[in-house]
Each structure stands twice: as C-alpha cells, then as structure tokens.
Amino acid sequence: MKSSCIFLFSIFLTIAALLLPSSISAQAPPQSSVISGLSTICQGNTGVTYSVTNETGTTYLWTYSGNGFIKTAGDISNSITVRFSDIATSGNLSVVPCNVCGNGPPRTLALNVAPANTTVSNAGTDIVNACGVNSATFSGNNPNVGSGLWTMISGQGTITSPTSPTSGLTGLGIGSNIFRWTISNGTCLASTDDVIITDQRHLRFV
Numbered sequence: 001m002k003s004s005c006i007f008l009f010s011i012f013l014t015i016a017a018l019l020l021p022s023s024i025s026a027q028a029p030p031q032s033s034v035i036s037g038l039s040t041i042c043q044g045n046t047g048v049t050y051s052v053t054n055e056t057g058t059t060y061l062w063t064y065s066g067n068g069f070i071k072t073a074g075d076i077s078n079s080i081t082v083r084f085s086d087i088a089t090s091g092n093l094s095v096v097p098c099n100v101c102g103n104g105p106p107r108t109l110a111l112n113v114a115p116a117n118t119t120v121s122n123a124g125t126d127i128v129n130a131c132g133v134n135s136a137t138f139s140g141n142n143p144n145v146g147s148g149l150w151t152m153i154s155g156q157g158t159i160t161s162p163t164s165p166t167s168g169l170t171g172l173g174i175g176s177n178i179f180r181w182t183i184s185n186g187t188c189l190a191s192t193d194d195v196i197i198t199d200q201r202h203l204r205f206v
Helices: 002-023
Strands: 040-042 048-051 059-064 069-073 079-084 091-099 107-114 147-154 168-170 175-184 191-199
Touching: none
Parallel strands: 040 107
Antiparallel strands: 048 079, 059 091, 069 079, 091 107, 147 175, 175 191
C-alpha cells in the first residue's frame, strides 16, 4: 500500500512538472498603456491627473525629469494626481510597471510647462460716445505673455478684429454696452477686464 502511494505521488509530481510551466507564466509586466493626461500645463496648476491602464498584481513607479512636480495622490498606483509648483519646468513623465518578478519597460510622456506670468488684462477706460456716434475703438493692452480676445458681455455691437487690443467696434446699441478683454495663456489662469461703451443716441436725461 505504501509503495502504491509513493508511485501515485511520483505520477502527480510528474504531471505537475509538465503542466505548471505552460499554465503559469511568471514574468515581469509588459510596458504600460499610453499615459493619459495633459501634456501642456501651467506653473501653479493643481489637481492634474495622469494614468495608465491598471494590471492586476502590478504597482507603478512614476518619475519626472523636470522640477516642481509634486505627487499629491496615487503614489504607486496606476493613477496619480499632481501639483506643479510656481517654478515647475518642462520634462518627461515616466511610469515603470513592477511586480514580484521585476520591472517592465518604461512609458514616457513629454510635458511642456508654460510660465504662469500671463499679462494682466487692461481693457482701457470707459467710453461715452457723442450723440449720433455708434462706433468706437478699443484701447486694450498688448499681451506680452499670452493672447487676447474681445467678447461682448451685454448690449450690442460688432467687433471688427477680436484678437486686436485696438480693434474697431461698430453697430453699438443705445445705452451701455459691455465688452471684455481676456488674455489667455494655455492652461494658465486667464486675466480679464471689462470696458463700458455708452451710446447716447436718443437717451433722455432728466
């Protein structure tokens, strides 16, 4: 009986040796999926997330070649939340998948960090047109950092050159017309300022 048990156990070991290598493949993880997240960021941005597809049994090592990159959540998971400091610089964000068998090849995303010093918007002084005049010229400031755009907030009027700080304006409505000069710089916080242009046609003053 004892010899039969030994014989059966040896058969079990033989079968296990044949089956295990083909059914269980212990190896380092493959390269992660493409990193999802913003590639252009502004100094001072917070709550920015980056992620890759999660694989069971895998942790993720995130590194950044630039400066001012601060992880605020996620750490070694497949998704992290970061803050870019006021002096953050451009660089490469890399993630390496890891498991008990080793590390997989890195996946990299180039990040462009824009300066936060967007030009402060100045829409110019308010304008009161003479009677019978329903056109005007804006006197906004020139955006040294960023790009400008005029928009109408209320009233009526046609902006002839919306991206010019000194655009013309025609077809003003009677009374107060409010326009906004916005200077934007990528994902950085935009700067805005409003100007009121008053058309006095047919206004009745008491």
